[in-house]
Amino acid sequence: MRNSKFVSGFVPKVFGRISDLFKLFALVFIAIFLQIPLQTYHYSAVSNTSVIPGGEIISKILGGVFTGSADLLWLKVDEYLHKGVTERGHCYILEEAGIGGHTQREHNHKEIEHKHKLEYNRLDKFFTKLEYNLKPNITEHLHSKREDELMPWFKLTTMLNPRHVRAYAVGGYWLAFRLEKPYEAIKFMKEGIKNNPDSYQISEEMGIVYFSKLKDYKKAQYYFEKALKSQAKMDEYDKAGILRFLAFSYKFQGHTQKAIDCYKQVLRLFPENKKAVQIIARWEQEQK
Amino acid sequence: MRAAWIIAKNVIEESIRKKEIYVLFILSIAMMSIIAMASFFSLRGLVKYFIELSFLIVTYITVIVAIVVGARQVPTELNSRTIYPLMAKPLKRSEFIIGKWLGTSIISIFCFLVFEAIFIILLFSKGSSVSGILIQGIFLHILQLMLISSIVICLSAFMTNAANVTVSILYFILGHWIGKAISDVLDKCGAFLAWVLRTLNYILPHLDYFDLSKKIIHQWPPVPAWVIITVMIYALVYISIFLLIGTLKFQRRQL
């Protein structure tokens, strides 16, 4: 009997037995599910020192897998938002092939140009048309109630990677503003702050929810101030945005001077900002 | 063909008696049930994530069944010497290969249909229903299982069990990305390499043609009939090619 020695030489012997494969599969399965409670405990705000050694080891061994998987799940949010279309640049190829593209009416994102050197012979065109029909091909955003279908992916992303700040921040926005569930948003983002105490994005989003949805300006103020105190690197636009919201939080609580001071900080960041000048002038006028 | 059917029945009987399939049954039912019962932010009626994750589980598990069952057919017969009394009977080598393929396909399709039935029950429990695109997706996945079985049986005439399982699983994963991967690289390489890649693009079977999961999840309308017929012909052509290669290799083999 002749065996394919070249190929089989590369296969570890452990895979030679089906029962070993199943044992390995079962172990990985258990490790994955153990990771979730272990990581949660690891990042517990109550007891930062109570790290289970096992969780640390599993995290070190499989950490990369979880982070990568979380990123894949994060991509699902975008996919679900666009009704399954993942390559919107692909629409240009379809136009070149004479098949059709997507409608611009739903889509306001800047498309990535995708140049191809494929010559569209009849066979290529046929298979391109086949693929076009087999995959979601026209971009269409999810609307209103159907947007709730995005939410599991936010949750699953943060379960696999509690350090995924964007998932918490964007998920919080979606819950509060698109699905009209501000309290669920707050609960979700509080978890995010617990796992990412240095994140200003989540604190900012919390503040916005309290400000816009719940009209709780005191709590909004608390979170905007927390965001500004963050050690994380913040660009000027983000800082200016937080300062603006903080200013209005102060204003609606009657602390006009504090509001003016916030806007003056905005002006220091963006001296050409005419709106800031107008608002400061108006508020100073009201104070007189 | 009668002889091939006898071989197929033997494959089915052997698979039913092995415990692997029951372990996979329990695993997949457990996973689908956990996914179905999961709650996110007190939102009700969430169904897409369930369809996506369940379809993923069902797809991968049934493909694993096809690969694991198919990969061991020829090597096990040779190693255990059960092939000698068998091939002394009026059984062509081509009928032997076709019978092994048929048995592997049937057992993996049977597993798939059982998992799908459970999936549909859970789908109904979530307030959703069976759509035309789902039926099409089921049909295409059945074709995919038949194609994968033919690849595995073909490879089993060349390789050991372990090597076959590894190569088949790798191809299953990569086979969904051939078209995209090649087209992405095509405009970055020279003329000769581009020619090689284009030839590979045409030769290697594209498994993504059998994957309607994205359209099912996002509730797209059914695809046109010509698409399904084309994919079916595509599958049958490749199945024939792989079985022919496997038969030719096995026919020349000294037992």
Next chain:
Amino acid sequence: MEPVIEIRNLHAEYRAGREKTVALEGISLRAYKGEIFGFIGPNGAGKTTTINILLGFMYPTNGDAVIFGEKSSSLKNRFRIGYLPEIAYYYPFLTPFKILTMYGKLFRIDKTTLNNRINSVLTTVGLTDKENTSIRNLSKGMQQRLGLAQAIINDPEVLILDEPNSGLDPIGKREMRDIILELKNRGKTIFFSSHELSEVELICDRVGIIDRGQILKTEKLSQIVDKIDAKRTVLEDIFVRTIKDKRA
């Protein structure tokens, strides 16, 4: 008389990478209808290779092997041949009844005839009370009997037996011998290889001796074994002498 089995100038080689092993070097022999032909030789002589070529498991590098005038690998021949392998296993998850049913269906025997024949062969080999026992639970001797049962399920005209007594106890060997003689009486041709020269001597009509891929002798047994006065030269003596002479 036309031979039932004819091997003409058969050459066979095994290749493992660059290494080439010559298994058969131009062997020729014939077996005629209704005779028991004993094919004997030391280990590695080429007996199993010859049988494998006869059954189409292997392809010769030169020469040919025909059965009933057709190429040995012909599908038509398989309907008329029964084969008992030297070392064979049967699907452990099946029972004797199921495996005989499976093999019988390959011979396209109709259901009623098949059921009757299964009962008959199981009785012949003494496995009637084990017909529904899993093969994995059968002893080596019982599996050997099952092997014979599957070899005769199609009532073949030619039986090719490779070490038929392997794994059998003395009673089993005796029963095997009786079955073979019974089949001969029914006009079957039996071609078998064996190390047990005493058994070969008891039942064979003709004998072929092979060593290192070459046929050394093909003769009627009566011509080989002499009775000289009170001292009887046995087959074993002839066999050992023939091999030693060749190797000297």
